[in-house]
Structures are given as structure tokens and as C-alpha cells.
Amino acid sequence: MPSRKAGVMSARMKAIRYHEVGGPEVLRWEDIPEPVPEAGEVLIQVHAAGVNFADTERRRGLYDAQVPLPRILGSEAAGVVHQVGPGVDPSWLGRRVVALTTAAYAEFTRAPVGELVALPDSVSFEQAAGLLVQGLTAYHVVHTLGRLEAGQSVLIHAAAGGVGLLAVQLAKRAGVRVIGTVSGEEKERLARELGADEVVRYDREAVAPRVQALTHGKGVNVVLDSVGASTWSASMESLAPFGHLVSYGNASGSPPPVSVESLYAKSLQVSAYWLRTPESPESRRRAREALLSAMAAGELRVVVGLSLPLSQAVEAHRRLEGRGTVGKVVLRVR
Numbered sequence: 001m002p003s004r005k006a007g008v009m010s011a012r013m014k015a016i017r018y019h020e021v022g023g024p025e026v027l028r029w030e031d032i033p034e035p036v037p038e039a040g041e042v043l044i045q046v047h048a049a050g051v052n053f054a055d056t057e058r059r060r061g062l063y064d065a066q067v068p069l070p071r072i073l074g075s076e077a078a079g080v081v082h083q084v085g086p087g088v089d090p091s092w093l094g095r096r097v098v099a100l101t102t103a104a105y106a107e108f109t110r111a112p113v114g115e116l117v118a119l120p121d122s123v124s125f126e127q128a129a130g131l132l133v134q135g136l137t138a139y140h141v142v143h144t145l146g147r148l149e150a151g152q153s154v155l156i157h158a159a160a161g162g163v164g165l166l167a168v169q170l171a172k173r174a175g176v177r178v179i180g181t182v183s184g185e186e187k188e189r190l191a192r193e194l195g196a197d198e199v200v201r202y203d204r205e206a207v208a209p210r211v212q213a214l215t216h217g218k219g220v221n222v223v224l225d226s227v228g229a230s231t232w233s234a235s236m237e238s239l240a241p242f243g244h245l246v247s248y249g250n251a252s253g254s255p256p257p258v259s260v261e262s263l264y265a266k267s268l269q270v271s272a273y274w275l276r277t278p279e280s281p282e283s284r285r286r287a288r289e290a291l292l293s294a295m296a297a298g299e300l301r302v303v304v305g306l307s308l309p310l311s312q313a314v315e316a317h318r319r320l321e322g323r324g325t326v327g328k329v330v331l332r333v334r
């Protein structure tokens, strides 16, 4: 709990920080000063922090390496507005919110007021912590880039992961035939439960021939690839003529460079998605609202596959990067 000792101006809080890049063990449970919201910001008392695969890449020094250390990880926080900075409407105080932020593995985190999403009571803090990073990513790869429509087919790699399970559900809601890839039996069961029509165990069979068999030699209209190096060639081979490969992650390493010449034979498209690409407020609002209303209506489920106390961030990272999790990984803070 944060402490405000008599005579000491700055309040303190617990947070997970790392001082050098490396394995999960570099994450340290520390006592540090509480942040102070600046103009246009609020201070959120964090109840649940979302853990994302990219956090493990940042910690390993593979991504965002220019950010100075020590650093607190965590791109999304769900909690209660505890303090407002200058110029912020005080009616936000006490409201349940979720927001994209940069330091959510902590008891308190700052967020710009424009990033706040008010939470309906029906959405828990843990579910909300799985909504923004993975939800917006799933929404944009399925709808904005993939432009998937009823009657089409999609191949979704890592279909039982955080983004994967959301993408499976969004594609199914759009009337799309979903083929997922996963490793392991539990992941297969879960991907099917959340709506995948077919599941390919890419830990034990070749993907492209199976996709060709499942589509009677046509291939799929769209592939959503977050795995990268180990799936890339199967993704390209699984596409139908005029197909589209959307790349949005490299969990197994970077894919090879794409030669434009290699796209001609099947008139293919390759595109990429990044959550931090500047986006119009209208487009972001539309995506958030679509996700929240689908969730509140019970049509979109955030499966929290692992929920641990904040102090156990090391274990959360170990399991996530070791392919030992399904759905969302959350750190409980309160």
C-alpha cells in the first residue's frame, strides 16, 4: 500500500522495475515515489495491469530499447481515478476506467485524460486490462487491415493467445470461416471453444498443406501472423489468389524480407499493423466502443488465462514467453 509518512511530501508506492535488460529475473519489486499527474493527466489507482508479449520483448532489449532505465513496464491499466492533474474535469475522480499508459506494473500510474475509457460495472478490472492493447490490435487486424467479410476465410496464428482469441471471436462475429494454429491440446480446445472452425496443431503438423486441404486447394483470403520467422513461409503458401497477409508481431523472431516479385504470381498483399501508429480520434473511438459494447453484450470474451499478484511479474513473464499461457495475462494490483 502507498505510504504518506508525516513530514514527507512525496507519497510512495510499490512497482515492478528493471534496471538492465535480460531474462524475467531482472524484474524487481521496488518501493519508489508515486507519480504526480501533469496537466491533462489523471493518476489511476491500478487494480489490474495487462501483461503483453511486447513487455517481454522490451525487457529483453528487443523492442523500445531507446527508453532509459530503470523502467516500469505495462501498456494498459484498469483501476479507479485517484487524482486529477491541472485542467482535468474533477468529475473523473473515483470513476472506474481503463487506459493505455506506459507504466502500469505499479500501484499508481499516470494517463492522459483523453486515453481514459469509462468502464461499465459489468466489465471487471481484470477483463478490462485485456481489452485495449490486445483488443484494439485484434480489431484493427481483423477489420481495418484484413477487411474481413462474411463468407471469407482467415488463418489466425497463435489463436489461443491474448490477441489470437479476440481475433478469432471478432472474425467469427463477422461471419468469417476461422482456421487457427496453436501448440498443445489445451490451446486447441480453447480456440475451438471461442469459435475457431478448424485448428491446426503447428507444433506437430505442417500448416500450408493442411490449410490447402481444408480449403479444397483455394487457400485463405487473409492470414493474421504474429509469430513471424517460424510461420512466414506457411502463411504465404496458405494464401488464396488476391490474398492478404497482415503481419503484427514476431514472437518467434523477425520474418525474412519480402520481395515484391514474390507477390506477383498470386497478386498478394502484405501489410503491417502497429498499435502506436497515429490514428484519428474518431477511428480509435469507434474501435474502443465496438469492443466495449461487444463485451458488455456478452458477445466478446476476454479469457483471463493467468492472473497473478503484481509482485509475481517474473513468473508472469516466464510463462508468457515460454508459450505457457492462454488468453490474457494480468497482474492484480489491489
Ligand SMILES: NC(=O)c1ccc[n+]([C@@H]2O[C@H](COP(=O)([O-])OP(=O)(O)OC[C@H]3O[C@@H](n4cnc5c(N)ncnc54)[C@H](OP(=O)(O)O)[C@@H]3O)[C@@H](O)[C@H]2O)c1
Pocket: 051, 052, 053, 054, 133, 134, 137, 158, 159, 160, 161, 162, 163, 164, 181, 182, 183, 184, 187, 226, 227, 230, 248, 249, 250, 251, 252, 253, 273, 274, 275, 276, 320, 321, 322, 323, 324, 325, 326, 327
Ligand atoms: N503490432 C502491434 O501493435 C501489437 C500489439 C499487440 C500484440 N502484438 C503482437 O501480437 C502477438 C501476440 O501478443 P499477445 O500479447 O497476445 O501474446 P500471446 O499470443 O498470448 O503469446 C504469444 C504466443 O505466440 C506463440 N508463439 C509461437 N512461437 C513462439 C515463440 N517462439 N516464442 C513465444 N511464443 C510463441 C505462442 O502460442 P502457441 O504456443 O500456440 O504457438 C504464444 O502463446 C505478439 O507477437 C505481440 O508482439 C502486436
